Amino acid sequence: MNQQLFSIIEGGSITTPGGFKAGGLHCGLKKTDRNDLGVILCEVPATAAAVYTTNVFQAAPLKVTRESLVDGKLQAVIVNSGNANACTGEQGEADAYEMRAAAARELGVAEEAVAVASTGVIGELLKMDCVRSGIAGLPHKLDGGAAGAEEFCQAILTTDLVKKECCVQVKVGGKLVTIAGAAKGSGMIHPNMATMLGFMTTDAVIAAEDLHGLLRQATEVTFNMITVDGDTSTNDMLVTMASGLAGNEVLGKLHPDWDAFAAAFTHVCRSLAMSIARDGEGATHLIEVQVNGAVHAEAAAAIAKTVVGSSLVKSAVFGADANWGRIIAAVGRAGVPVSPDRVDIALGEIPVLSQSRPVAFDEELALAYLQKSETITITVDLQDGSGAATAWGCDLTYDYVRINAAYRT
Amino acid sequence: MNQQLFSIIEGGSITTPGGFKAGGLHCGLKKTDRNDLGVILCEVPATAAAVYTTNVFQAAPLKVTRESLVDGKLQAVIVNSGNANACTGEQGEADAYEMRAAAARELGVAEEAVAVASTGVIGELLKMDCVRSGIAGLPHKLDGGAAGAEEFCQAILTTDLVKKECCVQVKVGGKLVTIAGAAKGSGMIHPNMATMLGFMTTDAVIAAEDLHGLLRQATEVTFNMITVDGDTSTNDMLVTMASGLAGNEVLGKLHPDWDAFAAAFTHVCRSLAMSIARDGEGATHLIEVQVNGAVHAEAAAAIAKTVVGSSLVKSAVFGADANWGRIIAAVGRAGVPVSPDRVDIALGEIPVLSQSRPVAFDEELALAYLQKSETITITVDLQDGSGAATAWGCDLTYDYVRINAAYRT
Numbered sequence: 001m002n003q004q005l006f007s008i009i010e011g012g013s014i015t016t017p018g019g020f021k022a023g024g025l026h027c028g029l030k031k032t033d034r035n036d037l038g039v040i041l042c043e044v045p046a047t048a049a050a051v052y053t054t055n056v057f058q059a060a061p062l063k064v065t066r067e068s069l070v071d072g073k074l075q076a077v078i079v080n081s082g083n084a085n086a087c088t089g090e091q092g093e094a095d096a097y098e099m100r101a102a103a104a105r106e107l108g109v110a111e112e113a114v115a116v117a118s119t120g121v122i123g124e125l126l127k128m129d130c131v132r133s134g135i136a137g138l139p140h141k142l143d144g145g146a147a148g149a150e151e152f153c154q155a156i157l158t159t160d161l162v163k164k165e166c167c168v169q170v171k172v173g174g175k176l177v178t179i180a181g182a183a184k185g186s187g188m189i190h191p192n193m194a195t196m197l198g199f200m201t202t203d204a205v206i207a208a209e210d211l212h213g214l215l216r217q218a219t220e221v222t223f224n225m226i227t228v229d230g231d232t233s234t235n236d237m238l239v240t241m242a243s244g245l246a247g248n249e250v251l252g253k254l255h256p257d258w259d260a261f262a263a264a265f266t267h268v269c270r271s272l273a274m275s276i277a278r279d280g281e282g283a284t285h286l287i288e289v290q291v292n293g294a295v296h297a298e299a300a301a302a303i304a305k306t307v308v309g310s311s312l313v314k315s316a317v318f319g320a321d322a323n324w325g326r327i328i329a330a331v332g333r334a335g336v337p338v339s340p341d342r343v344d345i346a347l348g349e350i351p352v353l354s355q356s357r358p359v360a361f362d363e364e365l366a367l368a369y370l371q372k373s374e375t376i377t378i379t380v381d382l383q384d385g386s387g388a389a390t391a392w393g394c395d396l397t398y399d400y401v402r403i404n405a406a407y408r409t
Numbered sequence: 410m411n412q413q414l415f416s417i418i419e420g421g422s423i424t425t426p427g428g429f430k431a432g433g434l435h436c437g438l439k440k441t442d443r444n445d446l447g448v449i450l451c452e453v454p455a456t457a458a459a460v461y462t463t464n465v466f467q468a469a470p471l472k473v474t475r476e477s478l479v480d481g482k483l484q485a486v487i488v489n490s491g492n493a494n495a496c497t498g499e500q501g502e503a504d505a506y507e508m509r510a511a512a513a514r515e516l517g518v519a520e521e522a523v524a525v526a527s528t529g530v531i532g533e534l535l536k537m538d539c540v541r542s543g544i545a546g547l548p549h550k551l552d553g554g555a556a557g558a559e560e561f562c563q564a565i566l567t568t569d570l571v572k573k574e575c576c577v578q579v580k581v582g583g584k585l586v587t588i589a590g591a592a593k594g595s596g597m598i599h600p601n602m603a604t605m606l607g608f609m610t611t612d613a614v615i616a617a618e619d620l621h622g623l624l625r626q627a628t629e630v631t632f633n634m635i636t637v638d639g640d641t642s643t644n645d646m647l648v649t650m651a652s653g654l655a656g657n658e659v660l661g662k663l664h665p666d667w668d669a670f671a672a673a674f675t676h677v678c679r680s681l682a683m684s685i686a687r688d689g690e691g692a693t694h695l696i697e698v699q700v701n702g703a704v705h706a707e708a709a710a711a712i713a714k715t716v717v718g719s720s721l722v723k724s725a726v727f728g729a730d731a732n733w734g735r736i737i738a739a740v741g742r743a744g745v746p747v748s749p750d751r752v753d754i755a756l757g758e759i760p761v762l763s764q765s766r767p768v769a770f771d772e773e774l775a776l777a778y779l780q781k782s783e784t785i786t787i788t789v790d791l792q793d794g795s796g797a798a799t800a801w802g803c804d805l806t807y808d809y810v811r812i813n814a815a816y817r818t
Contacts, residue, residue, distance in 0.1 A: 087737055089766045229721060230719070232741075332464040396810055401805055
């Protein structure tokens with residue numbers, strides 16, 4: 001994360017890049033009066049790309065969005081929360097198509113320029129009367145400022161406690177390019193190719209295939225490196241739209257500012273992914289696991305995700321217990337090569353294992369670190385090679401159980 | 410499980426097969442006054458086999474036990490709880506060898522005839538003064554009846570609430586052969602080749618390679634099909650000893666009673682494995698996931714283990730929430746081929762999904778089933794082939810978090 005290549009825009013949002021408006025409202029899908037329908041609109045057809053869940057059971061909106069994206073263009077995204085429209089058969093597909101058609105009509109864009117996303121309970125049909133009247137009201141809610149983005153961000157949340165946003169700016173051939181994103185997460189979070197729901201906007205001029213390649217690359221080291229509960233959703237989708245209104249020379253891998261743009265783009269992905277992990281269901285801590293010295297990057301990634309996903313490690317962090325035995329047990333079951341005799345582990349700055357042997361450490365200091373730090377960093381050095389990776393997750397708490405013992409009720 | 414091939418012996422234990430004594434005592438490794446040191450002794454050198462954890466970090470006692478088992482013979486097992494003797498380096502290895510030597514001396518058997526097992530906290534050195542004085546006291550505790558087995562079973566428990574035992578009898582060439590087992594489980598339970606700690610005794614006459622083959626085969630469909638928390642321990646070990654005192658013709662795959670013996674042996678493994686799942690940390694329900702109609706048995710096993718290991722499914726069972734969306738989401742992320750349009754799911758006898766479409770079911774009936782049944786059965790039929798498998802686990806509860814948030818303290 002080289003922050004000198006780009007600037008972080010505090011207070012920026014998905015409407016900050018040139019050409020984007022957003023909005024949201026409550027249409028009746030959620031039992032509370034919180035927003036449950038949101039829209040992003042670009043004033044021109046945007047170059048677009050998306051990645052989707054690898055779950056075999058893909059929700060109806062994913063099918064519709066894939067169709068819309070065949071030509072690498074999108075102009076709007078319509079999204080609802082409160083209902084995933086997954087495992088809903090032909091009626092669910094028809095409903096997703098109807099959402100797309102209604103949004104296109106109300107927003108004055110082509111049907112094939114609209115992406116559809118849903119999140120919420122699986123296996124229930126959408127209340128289409130709510131969706132229809134909601135979509136009819138959306139054009140009046142569109143706003144190109146922070147308010148529109150705020151309403152949109154509220155509309156995509158389910159059990160999330162806070163909205164997730166990020167905005168950065170980077171110079172491309174002397175032109176200022178803005179990249180922003182919004183996401184939701186919370187539960188059933190173990191993304192594999194995309195996260196629960198993520199939306200990114202930029203005004204960069206970039207070819208669709210380069211945008212898609214960058215999206216996949218950035219997703220691999222950000223969204224795909226978080227886990228809340230090991231459960232990969234049926235609805236994961238990350239959509240990105242580039243309006244091209246920044247007027248820069250076309251970006252591509254050979255452009256001198258490609259690395260800066262890629263770093264800025266990846267920063268937005270990482271920031272959103274970390275926000276999702278930090279706001280995992282019931283979480284009280286963000287856990288960051290940094291693995292160094294693995295035989296290759298894939299091995300490092302497998303180990304980092306295994307450690308951060310271990311229920312025992314997660315419970316220990318919740319209990320502020322410096323129980324490194326659970327960390328090394330997780331390292332050892334990750335299914336990748338590890339030399340068992342030369343592992344170093346540290347909690348924050350406190351070494352607890354050196355060359356696979358316990359280090360006498362100050363238990364009070366470790367307790368204070370685990371109790372007082374919002375982010376708990378676990379560093380594992382395998383001294384087997386140069387493979388490195390970072391994964392993010394959260395602790396396992398009473399509230400995770402409470403939230404998920406009665407999600408539908 | 411064809412129960413006509415063998416008989417279940419109520420009240421039977423690891424000392425029921427001919428030739429075995431057992432015992433246990435408190436030597437000071439546990440902070441409470443519960444037993445923490447146990448022994449099984451066979452009056453003759455027994456044909457023996459074992460399977461071990463696949464975790465890269467294998468505890469010192471596993472190394473020692475592998476050495477003892479090189480010749481396929483054992484006469485005793487010494488086991489402690491309260492300390493795993495894992496990640497303890499050269500001193501830990503020396504301690505495991507010393508446990509073996511001391512047990513051999515006190516019991517009057519060869520050192521290479523003794524297996525060593527440990528369970529408990531990782532990364533702390535054994536209090537060898539406790540172990541030494543404990544081993545010296547063990548010979549006086551040896552008992553060939555139920556009392557000896559009881560003391561042994563108590564000695565191997567950690568956070569377990571109940572002991573796990575099973576005993577069956579089967580006729581081999583007209584001779585009555587007895588097979589029994591004892592195990593411990595509770596947490597860090599996601600066995601891969603063996604379970605936390607399991608000990609089986611039989612008086613059958615059987616060659617070591619046949620015993621080992623049967624042990625691996627039975628483990629694959631029993632111990633390897635349970636999960637409490639997805640965490641594979643550093644200390645998993647399942648040891649079986651056959652005294653040969655039943656006097657049957659030598660068992661082998663061509664013996665006409667092999668199938669009956671194998672079924673009886675597998676029954677003991679399954680019974681112990683299910684007991685471990687039922688007594689998983691904090692559990693209030695045993696969850697049994699039966700997958701039918703998969704493309705092959707391996708796919709069925711992968712799906713069954715993914716469903717039973719899903720934190721969201723486990724939380725829903727705890728909350729008596731008939732949330733089948735989480736079940737199908739888990740089926741879809743198991744990483745094996747599934748036709749997405751023809752999945753049936755039932756909770757107990759209640760169909761909730763048919764051909765991947767929701768079935769209108771009686772929520773009250775489902776609630777009653779989930780609240781009142783001790784065992785929750787989830788049946789998934791994929792209608793893709795003839796692969797079938799069963800996996801066992803337990804619900805995720807507040808108590809799991811409570812137990813694991815403060816395990817060391």
